[in-house]
Amino acid sequence: MSLLEIENLRVSFDTEAGPVEAVRGISFGVNRERVAIVGESGSGKSVTGRSILRLVRPPGRVTADTLRFDGQDLLSLSERKMRAIRGQRIAMVMQDPKFALNPVMTIGDQMTEGLRRRDGLSRRKATARAIDMLAAVQIRDGERVMRAYPHEMSGGMGQRVMIAMMLIPDPDLLIADEPTSALDVTVQAEVLAILDDLVKERGMGLIFISHDLRLVSRFCDRVLVMYLGKIVERLDARDLESAQHPYTRGLLNCLPSIGGDRSALPVLDRDAAWAE
Amino acid sequence: MLIEIDDLSVTFGKGRDAVRAVRGVSFAVNARESFGLVGESGSGKSTILRAICGMAPVTGGELRIDGVPLPKRRSKAFSRRIQMVFQDPYASLHPKRSVDATLAEPLAIHGIKGRDERVVQAMTDVGLDPRFRFRFPHQLSGGQRQRVVIARALMLEPEILLLDEPTSALDASVQAEVLNLLSRIREERNLTYLMVSHDLAVIDHMCDRLAVMKDGRVVEQLNRSALASGDVREDYTRTLFAASAHEVAP
Numbered sequence: 067m068s069l070l071e072i073e074n075l076r077v078s079f080d081t082e083a084g085p086v087e088a089v090r091g092i093s094f095g096v097n098r099e100r101v102a103i104v105g106e107s108g109s110g111k112s113v114t115g116r117s118i119l120r121l122v123r124p125p126g127r128v129t130a131d132t133l134r135f136d137g138q139d140l141l142s143l144s145e146r147k148m149r150a151i152r153g154q155r156i157a158m159v160m161q162d163p164k165f166a167l168n169p170v171m172t173i174g175d176q177m178t179e180g181l182r183r184r185d186g187l188s189r190r191k192a193t194a195r196a197i198d199m200l201a202a203v204q205i206r207d208g209e210r211v212m213r214a215y216p217h218e219m220s221g222g223m224g225q226r227v228m229i230a231m232m233l234i235p236d237p238d239l240l241i242a243d244e245p246t247s248a249l250d251v252t253v254q255a256e257v258l259a260i261l262d263d264l265v266k267e268r269g270m271g272l273i274f275i276s277h278d279l280r281l282v283s284r285f286c287d288r289v290l291v292m293y294l295g296k297i298v299e300r301l302d303a304r305d306l307e308s309a310q311h312p313y314t315r316g317l318l319n320c321l322p323s324i325g326g327d328r329s330a331l332p333v334l335d336r337d338a339a340w341a342e
Numbered sequence: 343m344l345i346e347i348d349d350l351s352v353t354f355g356k357g358r359d360a361v362r363a364v365r366g367v368s369f370a371v372n373a374r375e376s377f378g379l380v381g382e383s384g385s386g387k388s389t390i391l392r393a394i395c396g397m398a399p400v401t402g403g404e405l406r407i408d409g410v411p412l413p414k415r416r417s418k419a420f421s422r423r424i425q426m427v428f429q430d431p432y433a434s435l436h437p438k439r440s441v442d443a444t445l446a447e448p449l450a451i452h453g454i455k456g457r458d459e460r461v462v463q464a465m466t467d468v469g470l471d472p473r474f475r476f477r478f479p480h481q482l483s484g485g486q487r488q489r490v491v492i493a494r495a496l497m498l499e500p501e502i503l504l505l506d507e508p509t510s511a512l513d514a515s516v517q518a519e520v521l522n523l524l525s526r527i528r529e530e531r532n533l534t535y536l537m538v539s540h541d542l543a544v545i546d547h548m549c550d551r552l553a554v555m556k557d558g559r560v561v562e563q564l565n566r567s568a569l570a571s572g573d574v575r576e577d578y579t580r581t582l583f584a585a586s587a588h589e590v591a592p
Contacts, residue, residue: 106513107484221383250382250540251585277513320518322547324586325570330525331518331547 068095069271070118070239073132077113077295080125088113090295090341096239100265100272102282102303104317105292106334111275114292115241118273119152136238153180157232161244163224167216174212177231199230203260222253226260233264239271247276258285279306279317291317294341313340344408344534345371345394345502351402352389363389365558366403373501376528376535378549380542380582386558387538388429391504394536395426407502418452425495429507431487435479441465441490442475448497464493468523485516492523496531503528505537509544521548542586546570554579 077089089110094101103111117128120140133140135156140148160166168176177199178192187195197208203226205211216224225245232240242261246254262285265272276282282289283306291299291314299311309315316334352364364386371377379387392398394405396416405412407423428434435444445461454460462472468489479487488508495503508524509517525548528535539545545552546569554562554576562576574580 106515251542252382252540252581255585277515279514317515320515322518322521322543324543324546324583326543326547328525328547330522333519333522334515 067137068097069136070096070273071132071134072118073130075114075117075128075130075133077110077117077122077126077128079127088295089117092292092295092297094290094297094300096271096273098238098269098271099288100262100274100286102274102276102286102289103292104276104279104282104289106277106317108294109292110295111292112243115158115243115273115275118241119156119158120148121158153232153237154184154235155237156239156241157235157237159225159228159232159240159242159245162248163216163219163221163228164248166228167224169216171215172212173214173216173219173227177212177227177234181234195234196230199234200227202233202264203227203230204256205230220253221249222257225249225253225257229257229261229264233268236268237270239273240265241273241275243275244277245274246281247278254281277317278321279314280321293336294338296341298340311340312337343370344373344375345377345536346406346409347390347394347403348406349403350390350393350400350405352386352393352398353401354399363398363558364393367555367558367560368403369553369560369563371534371536374532374534375551376537376549378545378552379536379538379555380540380545380552381555382540384557385555387555388506391426391506391536391538394424394504421448421500422452422498423500424502424504425498425500426504426506427488427491427495427508430511431484431491432479432511434491435487437479440476440478441470441482444490445494445497448494452498454498460497464497467496467527468493469519483516484512485519488512488516488520489523492520492527496527499531500533502534502536505535507539508537510539510541517544524548542569542582554582 073093074091075089076087076091078085078087103114105111113122116122122128130141135151174193174196177196181187181192181195182189196212200208200211205226246257249257274282274286283303286303289301289303289306290297291311293313299309299314301309309318319332320334322331347367347369350364350367354361354363367390379390381387389398393400442461445464446457449457449460461475465472465475470486470489474482509520512520527533537545537548546566551565553560556578562574562579564574568574
């Protein structure tokens with residue numbers, strides 16, 4: 067039995083032009099491993115991540131034959147029990163720290179809020195725990211960072227703070243939604259390395275959502291490729307070069323490389339029939 | 343030399359809080375050349391583009407176009423020659439203006455006739471279906487929006503385009519389309535590009551020469567073949583090189 071089991075997950079939204087199915091019947095399982103979901107904007111990859119945490123609000127509708135985490139059916143769980151899972155057992159790192167952190171709270175208050183309210187820790191203990199976590203994401207001057215507000219930090223620093231915050235309750239599964247897309251390339255590498263170490267050390271499951279196929283292939287064990295709400299190809303990351311699907315091949319080849327020739331970059335020839 | 347940046351300094355703020363964003367930067371770009379500025383956030387690369395457009399407080403040095411120092415206030419003639427494409431197509435288009443209104447505005451300001459034909463032609467040139475002419479930005483995808491931004495920059499038929507991270511807000515697959523578009527336009531119109539990006543692979547694909555920036559200074563200038571053969575002097579360039587090749591530490 068997998069840590070997370072998903073069968074025939076569907077998510078739809080009502081729009082003026084009628085209902086739109088963002089996710090159209092996908093199935094996969096995640097163990098204590100690193101699984102990437104890759105696709106372009108609109109492929110349904112982020113909605114998949116959000117529906118696992120039941121963060122898709124009505125009028126959005128989520129249905130599935132199975133949506134089970136550690137043996138519990140997530141769809142039928144009460145909102146109260148769901149809250150005990152969110153953050154505690156399944157955590158999520160969002161794309162852009164500028165929007166995901168509270169701009170009017172210091173980092174320290176945001177990081178210790180859960181520890182103090184939920185776990186009833188004293189201010190001193192909670193602060194010590196938060197500083198330890200900051201050290202784990204290689205923020206050495208934790209005390210200063212705890213006093214800072216989000217706008218006083220660079221993007222890379224903000225993203226590290228968010229990862230630290232998500233890891234405080236020691237979750238079993240981490241969902242990272244484009245955690246490095248808003249960062250500079252040099253900082254991306256650092257943040258990925260930190261994430262990688264933590265996942266390995268703690269034996270967490272990781273769902274890594276990204277549009278960058280090359281990036282995830284160096285970082286994950288398995289890759290699910292999504293197009294228009296369907297999984298069109300499943301691959302072991304090491305077999306990426308032998309991907310068969312034209313969409314996967316297109317995503318692989320569209321990036322420029324240093325020293326490459328300068329002819330036009332291959333572009334995706336999208337075919338709606340792939341998602342039939 | 344078409345564009346000459348000579349010992350440029352830009353400082354924001356005063357006294358104790360002063361931030362020296364650009365510190366004595368010099369480089370020059372030939373006509374019809376494509377020149378890249380690469381570096382991390384905060385290295386001052388975008389500030390240089392903004393300084394050229396008169397949108398940053400220049401505190402030292404000189405900017406020359408065709409050997410003529412830029413006047414304190416940028417004139418209409420300036421915007422006919424030089425246009426800028428911004429990073430985020432979500433932020434750089436007016437949300438309540440249709441594609442048509444956005445593209446027609448430069449024509450109105452400069453008193454250029456033939457609005458209808460020019461707008462339709464500009465849309466076709468950047469690969470936008472003219473049916474989108476009366477759509478608003480929220481009805482377009484990120485890639486389509488960036489095409490509108492590029493079309494707007496081309497309305498006055500400039501000779502120089504300043505490109506500030508034109509694809510970093512886009513998906514990898516859409517980035518390829520926009521980069522191809524920019525390459526084609528440069529070829530067709532003999533344009534000069536000054537392009538900023540944090541991604542060395544993008545700069546390498548688009549530019550003949552490049553300058554690597556760090557903390558407001560140029561640390562190294564390279565041409566494309568030096569980069570391809572790894573013939574770089576500075577450690578910082580190597581770090582950028584490794585990061586752009588997506589070499590994630592194991």
